[in-house]
Amino acid sequence: MLSGVRPTLLRTVVILKRCNSTLVIAEHNNETLAPITLNTVRAATRLGGEVSCLVAGNQCAKVAEKVSKVSGVKKVLLAESPEFKGFLPEALTPAVFTVQKQFNYTHILAGATAFGKGLIPRLAAKLNVCPISEIIGIKDAETFVRTIYAGNAIQTLKSADAVKLITVRGTAFEAAAEGGNGEIVKVPVESISNTLAAFEGQELSKSDRPELTSAKIVISGGRGMKSGENFQLLYTLADKLGAAVGASRAAVDAGFVPNDLQVGQTGKIVAPDLYIAVGISGAIQHLAGMKDSKVIVAINKDPEAPIFQVADYGIVEDLFKAVPEMTALIEKK
Amino acid sequence: MSGLRVLVGCKRVIDYAVKIRVKPDKTGVLTDGVKHSLNPFDEIAIEEAIRLKEKNIASEIIAVSCGPPQCQEVLRTAMAMGADKAIHVEVDPATYNGMQPMHVAKILAKIAQENKIDLVLVGKQAIDDDANQTGQYMASLLDWPQATCASKIEKTDGELKVVKEIDGGLETVRVKLPAVVSVDLRLNEPRYATLPNIMKAKKKPLEKKKPEDYGVDMKATHQVLSVEEPAVRQAGVKVETVEELVKKLKEQGLIPS
Numbered sequence: 378m379l380s381g382v383r384p385t386l387l388r389t390v391v392i393l394k395r396c397n398s399t400l401v402i403a404e405h406n407n408e409t410l411a412p413i414t415l416n417t418v419r420a421a422t423r424l425g426g427e428v429s430c431l432v433a434g435n436q437c438a439k440v441a442e443k444v445s446k447v448s449g450v451k452k453v454l455l456a457e458s459p460e461f462k463g464f465l466p467e468a469l470t471p472a473v474f475t476v477q478k479q480f481n482y483t484h485i486l487a488g489a490t491a492f493g494k495g496l497i498p499r500l501a502a503k504l505n506v507c508p509i510s511e512i513i514g515i516k517d518a519e520t521f522v523r524t525i526y527a528g529n530a531i532q533t534l535k536s537a538d539a540v541k542l543i544t545v546r547g548t549a550f551e552a553a554a555e556g557g558n559g560e561i562v563k564v565p566v567e568s569i570s571n572t573l574a575a576f577e578g579q580e581l582s583k584s585d586r587p588e589l590t591s592a593k594i595v596i597s598g599g600r601g602m603k604s605g606e607n608f609q610l611l612y613t614l615a616d617k618l619g620a621a622v623g624a625s626r627a628a629v630d631a632g633f634v635p636n637d638l639q640v641g642q643t644g645k646i647v648a649p650d651l652y653i654a655v656g657i658s659g660a661i662q663h664l665a666g667m668k669d670s671k672v673i674v675a676i677n678k679d680p681e682a683p684i685f686q687v688a689d690y691g692i693v694e695d696l697f698k699a700v701p702e703m704t705a706l707i708e709k710k
Numbered sequence: 711m712s713g714l715r716v717l718v719g720c721k722r723v724i725d726y727a728v729k730i731r732v733k734p735d736k737t738g739v740l741t742d743g744v745k746h747s748l749n750p751f752d753e754i755a756i757e758e759a760i761r762l763k764e765k766n767i768a769s770e771i772i773a774v775s776c777g778p779p780q781c782q783e784v785l786r787t788a789m790a791m792g793a794d795k796a797i798h799v800e801v802d803p804a805t806y807n808g809m810q811p812m813h814v815a816k817i818l819a820k821i822a823q824e825n826k827i828d829l830v831l832v833g834k835q836a837i838d839d840d841a842n843q844t845g846q847y848m849a850s851l852l853d854w855p856q857a858t859c860a861s862k863i864e865k866t867d868g869e870l871k872v873v874k875e876i877d878g879g880l881e882t883v884r885v886k887l888p889a890v891v892s893v894d895l896r897l898n899e900p901r902y903a904t905l906p907n908i909m910k911a912k913k914k915p916l917e918k919k920k921p922e923d924y925g926v927d928m929k930a931t932h933q934v935l936s937v938e939e940p941a942v943r944q945a946g947v948k949v950e951t952v953e954e955l956v957k958k959l960k961e962q963g964l965i966p967s
Contacts, residue, residue, distance in 0.1 A: 463883070466856060467855050470850065491858070491874070491876040492876075492877075494842050494846075494858065495856070495858045497843075498844075498845075498847045499847070499856065500850070501812070502815065502846075502850035506812075507810045508812075508841075508843055508847075510841045524940070525739075525838060525840055525937070526724070526838055526840070528940060529939075530937050530938065530940070531937070531939070532936070533938075534932045534933060535933045535935055536932050536933075537931045538931045538932075573853075574857070574883055574885045575884045576883055577871070577881075579879060579880065579881045579882070580882075581879040582878060582879045594965070629896075630895075630896075636894075636896055637877060637880075643894075645877070651959065661727075662726070668940075672959075672964055674959070685948070686943075689946035689947070690946055691947070692948065692950075692951075692955055693948065694952070699952050702952040703952050703956060706952065706956045707965065707966075
């Protein structure tokens with residue numbers, strides 16, 4: 378049942394090199410640490426050297442404290458400045474660059490999120506190296522595994538760059554546990570100013586459900602849901618199961634749900650224990666985002682839908698009948 | 711004030727609808743005889759540039775592509791949509807094979823400087839290498855601000871207000887011009903090139919260049935060791951009733967029973 382790349386990941390060899398040292402750039406919102414940072418720390422520990430973590434923000438001492446307790450983190454660099462409001466790459470790049478000049482890390486890692494993808498390439502240009510995007514495996518300190526063509530090919534590459542700048546796919550590495558005792562060191566960043574870009578604000582989708590990329594169960598709806606109101610069927614079922622709700626591009630484009638629910642090549646990559654695809658045909662681009670799920674269930678009235686080719690359990694049935702029935706059965710126990 | 715000079719990056723990629731095949735020798739993906747087209751995100755970038763021109767915000771649109779001679783086809787597509795002229799940076803096959811986003815970013819940054827560009831629009835990622843790097847990298851080389859994954863772009867005085875797609879929703883940033891903006895799916899719906907425009911595009915200027923013209927070192931720093939098929943999932947089963955489905959999921963401990 379374990380699919381995709383995972384078996385190869387388990388076989389990968391970690392080559393210990395004494396001279397390696399890795400910097401993980403923590404993602405947070407000044408209050409809480411983004412879970413993907415823990416997956417990134419785990420990837421960093423696989424490189425074999427000492428792992429430090431940079432926590433940069435406008436008021437993030439509390440987050441630094443948390444990071445210092447993550448297993449594997451030896452040192453936490455705390456960089457606080459009002460310029461880091463909104464975590465803009467224009468302000469953070471000089472901060473990481475300064476830290477890199479002082480400590481000469483061999484690897485700099487961040488999670489492959491909007492934050493990491495924005496920052497790592499910008500930093501790479503300053504160091505004149507080519508970043509490695511969204512790795513799913515580490516063979517050794519120079520050799521990494523990633524997917525290309527919407528997950529339809531697995532590429533193994535060896536980087537000769539002096540510093541390896543990497544974003545990490547969270548679902549490919551387990552989260553680092555608690556139990557560390559890192560030392561917190563302040564980084565002087567007073568001289569950094571950013572006049573290029575300014576943060577205006579955010580409109581975040583509020584939800585009590587678990588976060589999509591780290592949920593154990595994900596229920597996604599596609600074009601077959603027909604309207605935004607009908608997504609209520611999935612929310613009801615999701616709440617019964619403690620699941621997160623996702624969507625296909627078709628459902629987002631049709632305005633049924635906001636864009637941050639999109640699962641796929643250009644949306645979020647998820648790999649839950651259980652993925653339930655409802656009214657989703659299973660286009661290449663959608664499969665890219667979910668085909669490493671442990672168990673896939675498809676509910677679709679079209680028996681020819683490509684989603685059935687990857688589904689462990691499929692049911693050919695009208696979703697408007699099947700989903701309420703499923704909810705009722707789960708309620709009943 | 712004269713309008714913005716806009717540069718748009720255009721990558722020729724295997725068409726998004728093609729089911730790709732890995733070469734038996736594991737050196738890459740089969741590309742010969744496979745349908746190629748303009749990277750879908752770059753199409754959105756071109757469309758946005760044209761809309762800015764239609765609103766008299768942009769004055770000139772230059773489309774650029776780096777790669778083999780066939781890249782001229784995607785540049786003609788961009789011009790048929792409405793780009794004014796194109797630059798083709800021809801890269802020989804051996805070099806192209808090892809070309810990384812870093813190299814493209816370096817070339818694009820030079821072109822942006824030489825052509826006094828105010829705004830660079832690129833797709834957020836190419837659907838072949840899925841790197842999502844070029845825009846950010848070139849912004850950094852130029853020391854320009856970047857706005858990634860744009861779903862809305864508005865011009866204000868000497869600035870752009872950009873709504874970005876981020877993990878938890880949307881974020882708004884203001885960036886000073888000149889700037890680099892990478893575009894996301896939701897920004898617009900690209901137009902189709904009409905036949906008369908396709909004919910007209912054949913007469914639009916297409917300048918041919920080489921990476922050497924921009925003094926960019928094209929040496930590959932990444933060596934691809936292998937490209938393999940992902941593991942195939944085992945065939946699943948079809949269940950007849952929802953009851954049976956729920957029972958199976960409960961048995962496996964996937965849902966609480």
